[in-house]
Amino acid sequence: MELGITILVTVLQIAAVLGVVLTHVAYLTYAERKILSDMQDRLGPMEVGPHGLLQPLADGLKLFFKEDIIPAGANKIIFSAAPILVLVPALIGFAVVPFGRDSLQIGAIEITPYITDINIGLLYILAFSSLGAYGILLGGWASNSKYSLLGGLRSAAQVISYELPLGLALVGPILLSESLSLTDMTVAQGGGIWRWFIVSQPVAFVIYMICAIAETNRLPFDLPEAESELVAGFFTEYSGMRFSFFFLAEYANMILVSCIAVVAFLGGWQAPLPALEFIPPIVWFLAKVYFLLFFYIWLRATVPRLRFDQLMAFGWKVMLPIALVNVLLTSIVKYFLNQWAEK
Amino acid sequence: MAAQLLFFYFGGVTIAGAIVAVTSRNIVYSALSLLVAFIHIAGIYVLLNAEFIAAVQILVYAGAILVLYLFVLMLFNPSEEKLYLHKQAKVGIFLGVVVLFMMLFAGYKTEIIGKGGPLTAQAVKEMGHTRVIGNALFTDYLFPFEVASLILLVAMFGAIVLAGRGVHRKKGPAGRIDLSYRDKLPKKSSETPEEVIVGR
Amino acid sequence: MIPLSYYIVVSTTMFVVGLVGILIRKNFLIILFSIELMLNAANINLVAFSHYSGKVDGQVMSIFIIAVAAAEAAIGLAIIIILFRGKATTNVDEMDLMKW
Numbered sequence: 001m002e003l004g005i006t007i008l009v010t011v012l013q014i015a016a017v018l019g020v021v022l023t024h025v026a027y028l029t030y031a032e033r034k035i036l037s038d039m040q041d042r043l044g045p046m047e048v049g050p051h052g053l054l055q056p057l058a059d060g061l062k063l064f065f066k067e068d069i070i071p072a073g074a075n076k077i078i079f080s081a082a083p084i085l086v087l088v089p090a091l092i093g094f095a096v097v098p099f100g101r102d103s104l105q106i107g108a109i110e111i112t113p114y115i116t117d118i119n120i121g122l123l124y125i126l127a128f129s130s131l132g133a134y135g136i137l138l139g140g141w142a143s144n145s146k147y148s149l150l151g152g153l154r155s156a157a158q159v160i161s162y163e164l165p166l167g168l169a170l171v172g173p174i175l176l177s178e179s180l181s182l183t184d185m186t187v188a189q190g191g192g193i194w195r196w197f198i199v200s201q202p203v204a205f206v207i208y209m210i211c212a213i214a215e216t217n218r219l220p221f222d223l224p225e226a227e228s229e230l231v232a233g234f235f236t237e238y239s240g241m242r243f244s245f246f247f248l249a250e251y252a253n254m255i256l257v258s259c260i261a262v263v264a265f266l267g268g269w270q271a272p273l274p275a276l277e278f279i280p281p282i283v284w285f286l287a288k289v290y291f292l293l294f295f296y297i298w299l300r301a302t303v304p305r306l307r308f309d310q311l312m313a314f315g316w317k318v319m320l321p322i323a324l325v326n327v328l329l330t331s332i333v334k335y336f337l338n339q340w341a342e343k
Numbered sequence: 344m345a346a347q348l349l350f351f352y353f354g355g356v357t358i359a360g361a362i363v364a365v366t367s368r369n370i371v372y373s374a375l376s377l378l379v380a381f382i383h384i385a386g387i388y389v390l391l392n393a394e395f396i397a398a399v400q401i402l403v404y405a406g407a408i409l410v411l412y413l414f415v416l417m418l419f420n421p422s423e424e425k426l427y428l429h430k431q432a433k434v435g436i437f438l439g440v441v442v443l444f445m446m447l448f449a450g451y452k453t454e455i456i457g458k459g460g461p462l463t464a465q466a467v468k469e470m471g472h473t474r475v476i477g478n479a480l481f482t483d484y485l486f487p488f489e490v491a492s493l494i495l496l497v498a499m500f501g502a503i504v505l506a507g508r509g510v511h512r513k514k515g516p517a518g519r520i521d522l523s524y525r526d527k528l529p530k531k532s533s534e535t536p537e538e539v540i541v542g543r
Numbered sequence: 544m545i546p547l548s549y550y551i552v553v554s555t556t557m558f559v560v561g562l563v564g565i566l567i568r569k570n571f572l573i574i575l576f577s578i579e580l581m582l583n584a585a586n587i588n589l590v591a592f593s594h595y596s597g598k599v600d601g602q603v604m605s606i607f608i609i610a611v612a613a614a615e616a617a618i619g620l621a622i623i624i625i626l627f628r629g630k631a632t633t634n635v636d637e638m639d640l641m642k643w
Contacts, residue, residue, distance in 0.1 A: 346544070346545055347545055350545050350549060354549070354550075354552075354553040357553060357557065358553060358556050358557060358560065361556075361557050361560040361561070361580050362560055364564070364573075364576055364577075364580065365560055365561070365563065365564035365567075365568065365573065365576070365577060365580070366564075370570060370572055370573065373572075373573055373576060374576070377576055377579070377580070380557075380580070380583075381583070384583055384586075384587060387550070387553070387587060387590075388587075388590055390545065391550075391590050391591055391594040392594060393590050393593075393594065393602055395602075396586075396590055396602055396605055396606065399606060399609060400586075400609070403609050403612075403613060404579070404583070404609065404612070407613065408579070408612060408613055408616045409579075411616055411617070411620060412572065412575070412576070412616065412620065415572075415620045415623060415624065416572060418624075418627075419627060419633060427568065427569065427570065428567050428568070428569070429566070429567050429568060429569045429636070431566060431567070432566070432567035434566070435563055435565075435566025435567040436563055436566075436567060438563075438566065439559050439560075439562055439563035439566065440559075442559055442562060443555065443556065443559040446555045446558070446559065447552060447555055450548070450551040450552075450555055451548050451551065451552065452548070453547060453548060453551055454547065455547065455592070455595050455596045457596075459595075459596055459597040459598075460596055460597035460598035460599075461597060462597045462598060462599055463597050464594070466597075475599050476599060476602060476603065476606070478599075479599045479600070479602075479603050480603055480606070483600075483603075484603050487603075487607060488607075491607050491610045491611070494610065494611060494614050495610060495613065495614055497614070498613070498614030498615075498617045498618050499617065501617070501618050501621065502617040502618055502620070502621040503621075505618070505621035505622060505624075505625055506620075506621040506624045506625065
C-alpha cells in the first residue's frame with residue numbers, strides 16, 4: 001500500500017515536471033520569436049490570439065497534422081528512432097533538478113520539489129546528456145542525404161568536443177560543495193550572493209556558459225544546422241512530428257543547461273540577499289532560469305556564426321586548457337583552505 | 344524480489360544486446376544494440392550499489408567510446424554485409440560453446456571465502472559511493488591512477504600520429520586543410536569521405 | 544538478495560559472446576565491439592566481487608579498465624582509419640600487406 005502511494009506520487013511528480021518543462025519549451029519558442037523581433041525592430045507573431053500568445057499552440061497543431069515523410073532509401077527504423085533518442089536525454093536530466101526548498105506535506109505523503117535526489121546527480125545529468133549525440137548522428141545518417149550526414153557529423157564532433165570543458169567547468173562547483181548532489185550544491189551556496197559559486201568560480205561559469213551554448217547547438221555555435229551552408233543540418237529530411245521532436249529537444253536542452261547553470265553557479269533557489277528570503281525559493285529559481293534563457297536569445301540576436309575549424313580550435317585549444325587550469329587552481333586553493341580550516 | 348526481477352531484466356537485455364551486436368549484418372544496428380547493452384550494464388552496477396561506476400559507464404562507454412565508434416562508422420558509409428561470417432565461424436562457435444560451459448562450470452559455484460571487508464552495502468550508502476571510490480583512488484591506488492593517465496596520454500598521441508598521417512596543414516589565412524594527399528592514394532579509396540576534416 | 548553466481552553467469556555469457564564475435568566476424572569494427580564486450584564482462588565481475596566482499600578494490604580496478612578501454616578505442620579507430628584510407632575495406636582478411 002505504502003509502495004503504491006510512493007509510486008503514484010512519483011508518477012504524478014514526473015508528469016508535473018514534464019508538463020511544466022514542455023509548456024516552457026512551447027513558450028520559449030514564442031519568447032524567442034518575440035524577443036528577436038523586438039531586437040530587430042519588428043512585431044513578430046501577432047495573428048493567433050492577443051499578441052500572438054497562442055502561436056505555440058498553432059505551431060504544435062500544424063506540426064502534428066503535417067504529413068509524415070520518410071525519404072526513399074532512408075533506414076526506416078533508425079530514422080524513426082533518432083528523434084526519440086535526442087528528446088529522451090534532454091528530458092531525463094530534469095529528474096534531479098531541485099526546483100525549490102520546501103517539501104509539500106499532505107498527510108503522511110511528502111512531495112519533494114525534485115523527482116529524486118541521487119548522490120551522483122550532476123554526473124547523472126552529464127552521463128545522459130552525452131547520449132544526445134546518438135540521435136543527431138543516427139538521424140543524419142539514416143536520412144540518406146549528404147546534407148544530413150555532414151550536419152550530423154559536424155554536430156556530433158561539436159557536442160563531443162565541448163562536453164569535455166563543460167564537465168571540467170562543473171568540477172569547480174563540485175570541489176567547492178564537496179558533493180555531486182544538486183540539492184547539496186544549492187544548500188552550500190546559501191547565505192547571500194557572495195556565497196554563490198559564480199563569485200568564487202567566475203572562469204568556470206564563463207566556460208560553462210560558452211560550452212552550454214555549443215552543446216545545445218545554438219548560435220553562434222549552430223553549425224550543425226547552419227541554414228546558409230547545410231540547409232538544416234541533420235534534420236533536413238525530417239518533417240511533421242519527428243521534426244518537432246528535434247525542435248523540442250533543442251529547447252528542452254536549453255532549459256536544462258540553464259537549470260544546471262543556476263544550480264551550480266547562481267545558487268539554485270537561494271535568494272541573493274538574506275533579507276529577500278520572504279519571496280518563495282521557486283520564484284528565485286525561475287527568475288534565474290528565465291534570465292539565462294533571455295541571455296541565450298540575446299546572444300542569438302547579437303553574434304554571427306563561427307566557422308567550423310574556428311569552432312573546433314576554440315574548443316580544444318582555448319576552452320579545454322583554461323578549464324583544466326581552473327580545476328587545478330581550484331583544487332589547490334581548496335586544499336589549503338581545508339588545511340587552514342582544520343587549524 | 345523486486346531486485347531479482349530487475350536483475351533478470353538488466354542481465355537478459357545485456358546479453359541479448361551483446362548477441363545482436365555480434366551477429367547483426369548491419370553494423371549500425373550492432374553499435375546500437377551495444378549501446379543498449381552498455382546502458383543495461385550500468386543498471387546492473389546500480390543493483391550492486393556502485394552508482395558512481397554506473398554513471399562512469401554511461402558517460403565513458405556509452406557517451407564517449409561508442410559515439411567515437413559510431414562517428415568513424417559513419418565515415419565508412421556502412422551498408423549491409425552480404426557474406427559477413429568468417430570461414431572459421433563454425434569452429435569459433437563450437438569453441439565458444441565449449442568455453443562457455445567450462446567457465447560456467449567453474450564460475451557458478453563461486454563464493455567469497457575469507458573475511459569480508461568493512462565496506463558493506465550499508466557503509467557505502469552512509470559514506471556515499473563517490474567518496475568511497477575517491478578515497479581508494481587517491482590513497483591506495485594513487486600510482487596506478489597516475490599510470491592510467493599516462494596510458495591515456497600515450498593513446499592520445501598515438502591516435503593523433505596514426506590518424507593524422509598524410510594530412511599536412513598549410514598555414515594560410517583561411518586555416519584550411521591541404522587535401523592534396525588524396526591524389527597520391529590508390530584509386531580504390533578516391534571516394535574517401537570527409538574523415539580528414541572531422542577526424543583530426 | 545541476488546546470489547553472486549547470477550552476476551557471474553551474466554558476465555561469463557557476455558565474455559563468451561565477445562569471444563565468439565572475434566572468432567566469427569570479418570569486420571574490424573565488430574571485432575573491436577567484441578573486445579569492448581569482453582572488457583565489460585570483466586568489469587561486471589570485478590564490481591560484483593567487490594560488492595560481495597565488502598572491499599572497494601574491484602571497483603577501482605573497473606575504473607582503470609574503463610580508462611584502458613577508452614585508450615584502446617582511440618588507437619583501434621586510428622588504425623582502422625589508416626587501413627580504410629589505403630584499402631577502403633574493413634574486412635580483416637584483406638589486411639594482408641604484412642603477410643608473406
